[in-house]
Amino acid sequence: MNLFEITIAILIVGILAYSLIYTLVVGRQHKVAEGDFDSPIADHVQKNVYIKNPIFLAYGIFFALLLFIILFIALTFF
Structure with missing residues (x-):
């Protein structure tokens, strides 16, 4: 393996x-809802709905890694 x-x-x-x-920290911060109602959404999540959501973060990381893999294969074999 080279430095890159x-x-x-x-x-x-x-x-x-x-x-x-x-993701583990955010998951532990939210308590399980009691009764038929959901617990309130944290303020920092409401302000940044997409950035602070762990699911969107996981999708973003997946697609970034996928692009890195495609770039690596393109640079290595072509």
């Missing part, structure tokens, strides 16, 4: 670790 591949691998592992920890 090692750097990309470290960056990918760092992003995945951060997203896993962030």
Whole structure:
């Protein structure tokens, strides 16, 4: 592996670790709703609906990694 591949691998592992920890922290902050009503949505999530949502974060990371893989394959084999 060359320096570029090692750097990309470290960056990918760092992003995945951060997203896993962030998702676990956000998931633990919300308590289970009692009764028939949902719990209120946190203020910071309401202000940034798409950025603070772990599902959209996971999709964004997936597509970024997919683009990196396509770029890597294109640069390596073509």
